[in-house]
Amino acid sequence: MHIPDGFLTATTWGPAWLVSVVGLGACIRTAAAKLKDKMVPLMGVMSAFVFAAQMLNFPVVGGTSGHLLGGVLAAVMLGPWAGAIVLAVVLVVQCLIFQDGGLTALGANILNMSFIGTLGGYAVFAILKKILGKKLLLAAAAAAAWLSVVLASTACSLELVLSGTAPFNVVFPAMLGVHVLIGIGEAIITTFVLSFVLKVRPDLVEVSHE
Amino acid sequence: MRHAFLDEHSRRDSLLHRRDPRAKILAFVLLILCIALTPAYRFRTFGMYAFFLAGLVFASGIPPLYAVRKSLTLVPFVLFAAFFLPFSRRGIVALSIPGGLCVTYTGLLTFWGVVVKGYLSIVSMILLVNTTEFPDLLKGFEQLKIPRLFITIISFMYRYVFVIEDELEKMTAAKRSRTIRPGLRLETRTLSNMVGMLFIRSYERAEAVYAAMCCRGYSGRIHTLHDFSLTKVDRYFLGFFLVIVVTIAHSGA
Numbered sequence: 383m384h385i386p387d388g389f390l391t392a393t394t395w396g397p398a399w400l401v402s403v404v405g406l407g408a409c410i411r412t413a414a415a416k417l418k419d420k421m422v423p424l425m426g427v428m429s430a431f432v433f434a435a436q437m438l439n440f441p442v443v444g445g446t447s448g449h450l451l452g453g454v455l456a457a458v459m460l461g462p463w464a465g466a467i468v469l470a471v472v473l474v475v476q477c478l479i480f481q482d483g484g485l486t487a488l489g490a491n492i493l494n495m496s497f498i499g500t501l502g503g504y505a506v507f508a509i510l511k512k513i514l515g516k517k518l519l520l521a522a523a524a525a526a527a528w529l530s531v532v533l534a535s536t537a538c539s540l541e542l543v544l545s546g547t548a549p550f551n552v553v554f555p556a557m558l559g560v561h562v563l564i565g566i567g568e569a570i571i572t573t574f575v576l577s578f579v580l581k582v583r584p585d586l587v588e589v590s591h592e
Numbered sequence: 593m594r595h596a597f598l599d600e601h602s603r604r605d606s607l608l609h610r611r612d613p614r615a616k617i618l619a620f621v622l623l624i625l626c627i628a629l630t631p632a633y634r635f636r637t638f639g640m641y642a643f644f645l646a647g648l649v650f651a652s653g654i655p656p657l658y659a660v661r662k663s664l665t666l667v668p669f670v671l672f673a674a675f676f677l678p679f680s681r682r683g684i685v686a687l688s689i690p691g692g693l694c695v696t697y698t699g700l701l702t703f704w705g706v707v708v709k710g711y712l713s714i715v716s717m718i719l720l721v722n723t724t725e726f727p728d729l730l731k732g733f734e735q736l737k738i739p740r741l742f743i744t745i746i747s748f749m750y751r752y753v754f755v756i757e758d759e760l761e762k763m764t765a766a767k768r769s770r771t772i773r774p775g776l777r778l779e780t781r782t783l784s785n786m787v788g789m790l791f792i793r794s795y796e797r798a799e800a801v802y803a804a805m806c807c808r809g810y811s812g813r814i815h816t817l818h819d820f821s822l823t824k825v826d827r828y829f830l831g832f833f834l835v836i837v838v839t840i841a842h843s844g845a
Contacts, residue, residue, distance in 0.1 A: 397630075475750070486628045547673065586791075
């Protein structure tokens, strides 16, 4: 889902950059007000964690493997703003060092995975948690994790369509079809990881503070 | 453990390596922007960019094969773009595929544009990252007025990503030596527990790092000892680079 350079036109990546810069600024301000001077070490090490966790491949049906996006996981464990920052940092480093995602497309990638995937996914989680109650916290996280992958891929295909790189009636079914499946892996891993941490160190999970 | 997968050649020495990070960042960002804004039908312009980049690769002393191998990360996306090619239906038909699909010239041009721009941009990024050490690159960004807080977080991530990677490798090794015949269910469960454990250890490490920083008088600002200075050569380099890129961008117009 990391869009390279060349796949988006300036009319798409320009506004996406603008939204990302403004959004990221807001996230950093909100998180910094809460974390104070603990912000830098915590966000830095947690970004390294998400980066490492994304490198772990897990088996998907049919012999293929996928890897974690970790957006909802990070947002539930660290809080939504911190989660979005961590994902954005990971995307920046992947772009700079691995050329995973282009420089012009970086704004769009941050918009898709860090804002729509992580913040959007967390919003879904928060709403579901209210409806389902605290006992079904894990179910809410699973649904939010699945939806976050689907939403992020939808945004990604929308940007490709807006840029004229791919026609709407083809890119949507193709991208959604793949990510509906990948999302299942994301949901399962997110649920298991969350249940493990809630069992071992519930005090570290942001949600359990409420 | 082996971590050479990151900016492998950034510690070499060459004319390009010695330039001020800020000059290099500005130069390469401009180059990538120019490539991105070139219309797909200007084949000659792309050819000249490619020639220029090839020259830079040789001047930087990065093994050309390494640059080629690294740039192959684009392949999955090329296939992805090629997948949509037969479906862009408007325009003159170039090739018919049995089953009612046809490749059009507009489709082919879109495909070419996407692939060539993606490829040239990746080579540019490889050059930038492999001629500048990552901490210097970050400092360059910071001096170009990217918010300090964000840059500091990234530099912390870079500092600890190796530590966390090591931790993960140890856990993977331990897991492998204990699982004899993994099933899908067990595998997923174990992997999740590993990620959970990694989260806890990372969090605890972050707390320890923070405590250690507080002990040493950290109050939210990171101080560094040396600052960069733009030399005459850096200015010439930037000017020379800009002239070439702008000339190429205007050629064939």
